[in-house]
Amino acid sequence: MSKASDHAYAEIRSLILSGNAPPGSSLTEVGLAEICGVSRTPVREALRRLETELYVVRSESQRPFVADWNSDDIGEMFTLRAMLEAHAAARAATRITPETLATLRACNARIAAAVAMADPDVTTFLAENRQFHDIIISAASSPRLASILTALVEQPVVRRTAARYGRTELERSAHEHGELIQACAARDAEWARAVMTGHIRRAYHAFSAATPSLS
């Protein structure tokens, strides 16, 4: 998308994720336009996009507010993500090319390296982890599934989850990725589905444990 519109999207998104715009707070187009240094037009586009991704909700009278997610919402998000990303893994297993599989292996090697360090490099882990999952989704070659999942995978949630992972859990994550690669190499869709389901659901419980308010 275009420059101003993209910039507004990134800016508003980070306002929300950083907590500067707390859940439930109102977002006015002119205010955001001033903050972003653009006019209302690209701000409006950004708000629509954030709305489809459920970062933003609207009142009856179409006034935008920062969405307020409760624990049910987050649990449901993980459930949907597990279901859909497992489906993506199953499709990927029978469609992935040897080249992409090699890319996947390389990616997971970087993850393993980041984890093996004396002081695990969580930043690299997160970046490579995201890429790993993106490769799987792309290998599933379903634009529809991809578009649903991008709106569903909340990087801040992933970050909060990984931040609570110890070395053991990070290693286990890398190992699960490895098993997923095996499943893909074996062209075993159901194996891939099972591994991915477990991978996401384990992340969910790690997240829940790290977030007291979810009890």
Next chain:
Amino acid sequence: MSKASDHAYAEIRSLILSGNAPPGSSLTEVGLAEICGVSRTPVREALRRLETELYVVRSESQRPFVADWNSDDIGEMFTLRAMLEAHAAARAATRITPETLATLRACNARIAAAVAMADPDVTTFLAENRQFHDIIISAASSPRLASILTALVEQPVVRRTAARYGRTELERSAHEHGELIQACAARDAEWARAVMTGHIRRAYHAFSAATPSLS
């Protein structure tokens, strides 16, 4: 949403679905604005919306075109819909209120009546069928799931499917709805999931059979 924007959305969508704007054809903002009798601004919003719903795709240079769905896309759409709507049914089964359940029963009674006529009333069937599914989705009380599903359920596809249903199949559809109601009344999530999965997948195969190009 607002009037002009909604109107543009409906108009463009119907252009696409009717075939007046064939798959792959280019959509220019000014052209659509003239057709809809509104300015470019609401047309742009409508196009973004249609883009997230994958009715419209954009070229590298952001020019919009009517999306071209192949049989894989449609099959994948049914698969996702089966998975997600079955999940909605499972959630609904344990959350539905007695009042909503009564509404559901009434809705299916109207479906059964439309089907039982000498000359089955397909229009009523479609309207009530849609409402039936909407009630289930709403009873699942997951705004996220609901928003994904509305973008996924293609009414024209449903229509084409139902148009090929004979009385027996229409009756079977109503019967499956009845079984879904039973599952909800019994608060049996897995039963509800299974019934809904079968319901959608049967529709898929009816659709495939009715659409030679899908082979």
Next chain:
DNA sequence: CCCCAGATTATTGTATACAAATTATATCGG
């Protein structure tokens, strides 16, 4: 003190004008 009506303000929706980028076309050289 509360509540309602009207006026005022704030905010979103739409139209239009202009800027930037892309695509098509025409012209020139080989």
Next chain:
DNA sequence: CCGATATAATTTGTATACAATAATCTGGGG
């Protein structure tokens, strides 16, 4: 005749002005 390049036309992106609508404030009456 073909190809490259410059130019013109088309199209999207952004800014701004105005219109419509919703929220808020104010004052009076009960």
